[in-house]
Amino acid sequence: MMANLTSEMLLPPNSVRSLQMYPFARRTMEEKVQVKELGPDKPDLVISQQTKEKSKVYKRSFCRSWFERKSWLTGCGVANALFCFPCLLFKSDKCDLTWTQSGQTDLKHLSERIKKHERSSLHMENCVKLAVLGKISIAAQLDDGHRVAVRRHNEEVDKNRHILSKLIDCIKFCGAFELALRGHDERDSSENPGIFRGLVDLMASIDRDLNDHLESRAVNTVYEHKADLLTCCETIRNSAEFDGPTKREAGGYVRMLEDDAFCFFLALFHQIMPHVDMLYNQLQKRNIDSVYISEIIQRFIESMQAIREAVPSLAEGQEDRRPEHEPPTKKRRTLGQDRQHHLATEVCDTIMCHAKERFSFTKHLVSATLLQGDLFPQHSQTFPDSALDTTVEAYPSLDKARLKTELSMIYGNEEFRSCSGALALYQVLMENNLQDTFTETVSLLSILITTPMTTSESERCFSTLKRIKTFLRNAMGQDRLNALAMLSIEKKLTRDIPDFNTRVIEKFATQKDRRAKFLYK
Incomplete structure (x- = not known):
């Protein structure tokens, strides 16, 4: 015993x-x-x-x-x-x-x-x-999703504060050295736009956020202040205080602002551009939520369709709002109302067609609904078989039977219902070593969080390449180009690493013997 x-x-x-x-x-x-x-x-x-x-x-x-x-x-x-x-x-x-x-x-x-x-x-x-x-429960770990949403909001606030801070720095610089803020000629084509404008342009060339902020749409500004611009240009044209080239340019702007075709298309794009800007801002986010992309595109297409149907009333409104100015001395050739309607309709059709084509593959968006946390209670009652079929059709490597079992278990577990997105769920599964248990779910999550929903990331890389590999630096090697591009694209990552400079110094010092002393004894 x-x-x-x-x-x-x-x-x-x-x-x-x-x-x-x-x-x-x-x-x-x-x-x-x-x-x-x-x-x-x-x-x-x-x-x-x-x-x-x-x-x-x-x-x-x-x-x-x-x-x-x-x-x-x-x-x-x-x-x-x-x-x-x-x-x-x-x-x-x-x-x-x-x-x-x-x-x-x-x-x-x-x-x-x-x-x-x-x-x-x-x-x-x-x-x-x-x-x-x-450990803490999965529900508590997934509550980090709320903090992620707060972090996204704070990132946008940081971006706006960053832009304003740069402009304030330019003003402080001019004030400290007693420099004039306004230049003689502040147009984009000017060779001497002034010190303040030059400082802002210099900062914009090395700061992506400020550059994006300055490259805003001018359509709405021209449309909203058309009458003031017309009055200003007429005053310059008829004044004897300005030189000949300036008066001729002002006269050209007057003829443009009085042109029926220009006013018609200005009003048309004044209605289109807010929707384009809204869609652009939503698609350019680095932490984009794939679940709502399909709804955003659908709303954009519906807005374009509404503008297309309102083209005839747009022309009538332009006739009513036309300012009463003296008729031009020269007779200008006009497009005609039918031709304007045809071109405006073609513009709207082209925009809608490109939007549909660029986002024609939406099966990965449907797949994302399988892992949308706020739908888990609904999925636990009625399993989304149609979304599962679409997912397996889009990604045949997934095991449908096992994926359905894994998702059913996730839907039925209340701890997973506070999931805020695919990335949060993926991180929880990996941190708790559940990748061998939920193999198909992890595979689907890996696809969703690595597949770009838009081309903004690749376009951002090409924009970075254009700024780094210039004509004067055309002989740059591949290693140096990759390193500089990585520093530019991942500048936030390098900024957030507390000991980044120390690590670089350590690696630089240990590569070979240096004349200067970098290593402690």
């Missing part, structure tokens, strides 16, 4: 024999955490099986590589059998007894039974329980 008790006490706490005699549910939290840290017991098993098929005799032996391929597998050296470690810890009446009590010894059908067990929702649930043991 004492010998048996002594042998039981000598058993490792994570062994199958110890867990069967002293169930995991009866252990203290410290003992549970210790078992989790030890992981599955992997003893040397002597399992052999001899089978006969078509007058041939086959002998199979257990290979330890199964422990490496399946991290949840554990073995019992006494029973010479295989068990499921998570199910053995959190076993219930619904668990398969062959994985928790008697053990698996059938090597012929082992692969098939492992796949079947992995697809069971009970096994996935036990793996989740083991992963979060001793």
